[in-house]
Amino acid sequence: MEFLKCEVLEDLLPTGFPFGYLVLIRGDLGMGKTLLVKLLARSVLSSYPLVYVSFDDNPESIINDLKDFSSRLFIIDGFSLSDQRRVKAPSVVDVITELDPGQVVSKVGQAVYSRGARGLIIDSINDLLINIDPRGLVAMLKQLKALSRLHNMVTFIVAHVTTEDIDNLLNSIEYVFDGVIEMEFDENMANLGIPVRRLRVKRMKGVSHSMSWYYFTTARGTIVPVDINEIRNMLKNTLESLGIQVQQGG
16 A cells, blocks of 8 residues: 655654545644645655646646646636636646536546546545535545546545535435544633634544644745644743632643
8 A cells, every 4th residue: 555645744744644545634724724724735646746736826836836746737727607708727637617426436436547646635625515415425525536546536625614515415425435634722821811723633544643632833935833732831921920829630
């Protein structure tokens, strides 16, 4: 079995992501999901061609972020649905013209086969979550999973948890994925006015991984670890300096 390694996830997933897997990256807006998939894209592109389906950002932005790997980057533009006259940017090999799961699978399959891709990113599926019924969504995901197996390709699919309904829908379809990565704010720290982001490998089928939370911030286009215990100690010291006693472990 081949694996795709990503430096920022080495502590949580030492082996890396198995090729042939379909992986969901889920979390609230602003958690750094798109940054994470850009880092994963770099890991793929360092050795293999990658197909990037962009619904949330214009192709020019993706090309700029991954310009060092332009010869291996192939973009399917789902961002310009309402602007069919738009001139294709470099690296754009196809355009999504309607939010139809059959069209998405067909165009992804053609691009993967013709370009010999070993990686696929879809950022994000929220437009599809909102516009197609759950049965069609599950069928599309299973087809993408079969495509990943067929081409021994690792696939990352991003979903933004924007509402309770979306959260519940994602919970109901998680079983389709081989792996799930969650990204969120630490609720306890957020309640204290300290917005600290964290991520974990919730599930990765058949692969040894840690389910511990990895606390992080973002800087200079990458993910940087944060020592949460140091933050807690600083907060404790600050509160005690104000005469507020904090129980250990509280």
